Amino acid sequence: MYSWTPLAYGTGLRGIIAMTRLLIAASGTGGHLFPALAVAEKLPHWDIHWLGTRDRLDGRLVPKHYPLHWVAMGGLQGGWRLRLRRLIQLFVAVWAVGRLLHRKQITLVFTTGGYIAAPAVLAARLAGLPVLLHESNAVAGRVTRLLGGCCSGVALGWSSTKLSRPPARIWHTGTPVRPQFYRPAPLPEWVPRGSGPLLVVMGGSQGARGLNHMVRQQARPWLEAGCRLVHLCGRNDPEMGSLRDPAYVERPFTEETAGLLQYGDLAISRAGAGTISELAASRCPAILVPYPHAANQHQEANAAAVAAFGAAVIVHESPDGAPLDRAVRRLLEPRLSMGTPARDPLVAMAAAMGRLARNDAAADVAKVLENLHRT
Numbered sequence: 001m002y003s004w005t006p007l008a009y010g011t012g013l014r015g016i017i018a019m020t021r022l023l024i025a026a027s028g029t030g031g032h033l034f035p036a037l038a039v040a041e042k043l044p045h046w047d048i049h050w051l052g053t054r055d056r057l058d059g060r061l062v063p064k065h066y067p068l069h070w071v072a073m074g075g076l077q078g079g080w081r082l083r084l085r086r087l088i089q090l091f092v093a094v095w096a097v098g099r100l101l102h103r104k105q106i107t108l109v110f111t112t113g114g115y116i117a118a119p120a121v122l123a124a125r126l127a128g129l130p131v132l133l134h135e136s137n138a139v140a141g142r143v144t145r146l147l148g149g150c151c152s153g154v155a156l157g158w159s160s161t162k163l164s165r166p167p168a169r170i171w172h173t174g175t176p177v178r179p180q181f182y183r184p185a186p187l188p189e190w191v192p193r194g195s196g197p198l199l200v201v202m203g204g205s206q207g208a209r210g211l212n213h214m215v216r217q218q219a220r221p222w223l224e225a226g227c228r229l230v231h232l233c234g235r236n237d238p239e240m241g242s243l244r245d246p247a248y249v250e251r252p253f254t255e256e257t258a259g260l261l262q263y264g265d266l267a268i269s270r271a272g273a274g275t276i277s278e279l280a281a282s283r284c285p286a287i288l289v290p291y292p293h294a295a296n297q298h299q300e301a302n303a304a305a306v307a308a309f310g311a312a313v314i315v316h317e318s319p320d321g322a323p324l325d326r327a328v329r330r331l332l333e334p335r336l337s338m339g340t341p342a343r344d345p346l347v348a349m350a351a352a353m354g355r356l357a358r359n360d361a362a363a364d365v366a367k368v369l370e371n372l373h374r375t
């Protein structure tokens with residue numbers, strides 16, 4: 001187990017003595033990591049340790065702020081041999097997390113779900129520690145369904161999310177968003193300048209090849225009509241570099257999403273819970289293209305919840321992207337036409353996004369943790 005530990009924490013002797021020791025288990029995708037980082041920022045006087053997996057986004061983002069410990073974990077899907085291997089991996093991970101809880105004198109555990117949550121929840125319960133799980137999706141993930149019932153409580157991103165084995169306590173907090181989304185952020189300097197509408201394409205923290213392909217097939221007429229296009233295409237995009245235009249910029253990943261979404265006229269995005277909360281915080285209307293292979297179609301459910309609010313339209317992934325083109329033209333037409341301005345649907349959609357936003361989500365989850373620690 002890798003561990004990196006800074007020399008001192010806290011604010012003086014009193015702070016150190018009274019300090020709460022929190023283990024956060026959040027790993028893999030931005031959708032799991034960023035909400036957890038937003039909550040951690042609200043607990044500046046707590047001694048926070050992080051549980052993650054090796055070689056993922058955690059390794060790049062977490063050690064700047066918190067000591068990162070890792071265990072090997074994967075999903076329980078696949079053939080029986082793989083399942084058996086994963087089950088053994090889970091037992092080893094529970095044992096390793098148990099040792100970590102003991103060594104670091106952890107008093108409370110928080111997780112945002114995913115593979116890493118299983119050993120964290122099980123080890124915490126075996127050690128008799130309180131554990132809070134945050135579920136950000138409209139359809140609960142596997143760990144939430146299986147282990148939510150044995151947590152001290154579950155905080156939900158959507159009040160409509162159903163839990164098959166509900167815990168003693170459930171809170172509807174919304175999904176925490178990084179603080180930069182709640183203050184004016186500058187438009188990144190690498191964004192094409194001009195007065196044309198700004199389209200922001202986001203495929204989640206890992207990119208989305210299907211969405212990237214649809215966008216590049218259809219983008220030429222949008223650019224010719226005067227749009228500017230920023231495309232966050234992920235680190236694993238074989239078609240990167242195939243579309244060139246002065247008003248088009250592609251990047252594998254950026255940490256400047258707040259500025260992009262605040263200035264964006266329209267986003268074309270996967271329907272991950274993290275991105276949806278950020279779109280809401282930034283009041284950026286969206287065309288949502290749910291990831292078709294997401295577990296239990298949870299991105300479909302996320303997208304449907306936003307569309308029901310009138311804040312987004314849903315377009316399904318298709319080989320040629322023609323439905324995406326129709327949606328972009330319909331939504332952007334008033335902003336591109338030179339004649340009498342027609343009613344602009346993006347204005348109402350932006351207002352609806354604003355109504356979806358839960359600005360206090362990070363603080364609310366932090367409060368729940370504080371209360372759990374006291375009781």
Ligand SMILES: CC(=O)N[C@H]1[C@@H](OP(=O)(O)OP(=O)(O)OC[C@H]2O[C@@H](n3ccc(=O)[nH]c3=O)[C@H](O)[C@@H]2O)O[C@H](CO)[C@@H](O)[C@@H]1O
Pocket residue numbers: 029030031032034136137202203204205206232252253254255256257271272273274275276278291294295298299
């Ligand atoms: C493919 C898949 O199953 N994805 C799941 C994954 O999130 P995944 O990380 O894929 O997607 P999310 O939309 O939840 O989060 C993406 C995060 O990455 C950030 N970002 C993205 C691109 C970039 O260049 N820079 C950047 O900072 C976004 O601002 C956002 O904070 O977990 C989420 C939370 O359980 C689920 O809702 C998603 O369905």
